[in-house]
Amino acid sequence: MITFGRRLVSLAAALALTAASVSSGPVSAQDAPFPTRPITLVVPFPAGGPSDALARAVAHGMAEKLGGTVVVENIAGAGGTIGLGKVATAPADGYTLGFGTIGTHIANVALYKTLPYDPLTSFAPIGLAGTAPMLVVVRPGLGVSDLAGLKAHIAKNGAKTTYGSAGVGSIAHFACVILLAAMQQPATHVPYRGIAPAMNDLVGGHIDFMCDQPTTALAQVTSGKVKAVAVLSDDTVPQLPGLETVAKAGYPQVSFRSWSALFAPKGTPPRIVERLNAALRATVAEPDLQAKMQAVGVDLPRGGDLAPAAVSTLIADGIARDVPALKALGASLD
Known part of the structure; x- marks a missing residue:
């Protein structure tokens, strides 16, 4: 005969097994670690150019901060639209990022009648990577x-x-x-x-x-x-x-300055954007990288300039200021 005390022990053991099963079950998407595999940073220009040089320096630093791997992939063509078009349609999970510029997000609005992305709505800005005079x-x-x-x-x-x-x-x-x-x-x-x-x-x-x-x-x-x-x-x-x-x-x-920024596809979870932004902030704050970039005329962003919202404002202001001027010149590619 099973006594009342034995029943309590059995019930406690069952509850313990249930709790263990729950705690060892699948982690929710909200709490899942990031990253768990390599991140691809698409540079929509050929290797060896100024955007590529900055992107590789930033990718190296962010990989260290994230404790993972960031692989730079050059997908050049059509003024950067091919590479960023691929980023815009990539899964919004933080594992495909794009390196956009004043050219891809402002000039191309005037130069192309249609783009495979909308500079203002197709991406989730991560943060500004650097600026430079021309x-x-x-x-x-x-x-x-x-x-x-x-x-x-x-x-x-x-x-x-x-x-x-x-x-x-x-x-x-x-x-x-x-x-x-x-x-x-x-x-x-x-x-x-x-x-x-x-x-x-x-x-x-x-x-x-x-x-x-x-x-x-x-x-x-x-x-x-x-x-x-x-x-x-x-x-x-x-x-x-x-x-x-x-x-x-x-x-x-x-008078204007060129700029480069990191973008993820729209819909990327805010916690992942924040994680990537934190890694970018830590990277551009490194004295060694600042000295290296300043030596070649690139200014790394600081403070509020690193906020994702600041990138959105930069794009909106640039489109409002420069696109009408380019269109007035009859600038077009198609």
């Missing part, structure tokens, strides 16, 4: 030393004057279009598959000028292979203290 650099022997000289050269030679870029819709293309519009001068665009081959042709004297970020242009300028004639910003470049700013040259409306 340099106007000319080929050796062009014989100009400032924007006034470049304008005079274009006025004399017209569409025979050529400028290179990393491709249609790239930051380099965007910057030069705005500059030429302000100068009211024509020039022929020569798009390349990346900024490196464009710079090679500038050094070789095959094109006349280009707009480029310090990340890739500074080494060529300081070595004397190309000449910097202006910075498209109100701020001077520490490495080139005597370089004329666009405002001093008489074109304050051209």
